[in-house]
Amino acid sequence: MYYSRKYWAGLLFILGMGMIVLHYGYRLLAMILPIVFKLSQLDMNLYNSINSRIYQISNNGFEALLIIFILIIFTLVPWLAKDLLSGQLRRDFLSDRFTKSLIRYVPMESIKLISEEEKRANWWIRKGRIVKKHGKLVLKIPCSNNAAIIDIIQRRCDGYANQWLAQNYPNSNWNSIEIKHGLFITWLYIREK
Incomplete structure (x- = not known):
């Protein structure tokens, strides 16, 4: 909701x-x-x-x-x-806090192509969500099929995402980031062990 x-x-x-x-x-x-x-x-x-x-x-x-x-x-x-x-309402609140912490300010003076990719990465990160799937928690962030955007999002999540999840869900252990390519969209997953 x-x-x-x-x-x-x-x-x-x-x-x-x-x-x-x-x-x-x-x-x-x-x-x-x-x-x-x-x-x-x-x-x-x-x-x-x-x-x-x-x-x-x-x-x-x-x-x-x-x-x-x-x-x-x-x-x-x-x-x-x-x-x-x-418990999805609480997970949605936490997802919102998590995605806001991953969003980066993109200065207008930066190179046009890089700033556009950073803005698109911010847009996709806002769509991230923590859900329960098959009884396990999963952080899923959609990405476009653009390799540069996937790389930007993955770099932002490396280390920080697992640390944040461990801090907010202390009774859970988390796997590393998985990338799943779909037909039209790519997903970044971090699953509970």
């Missing part, structure tokens, strides 16, 4: 803003439209027709967004409970 917080938090924010706009936007239009119609000396029957149509759209839209908002909340609560009970 914490790992994909940007997506669901963004979705909830957009839905909330949509509900606010629909609710208060109608009230604002209901205050402005009569003034515009009176100043323009337009037919008030047309105003009543437009006002009722805007009210319907606003009301129906608000109710639809509210239903979607409630459904998402009812989906997030069991997800949170599952992550809490399985």
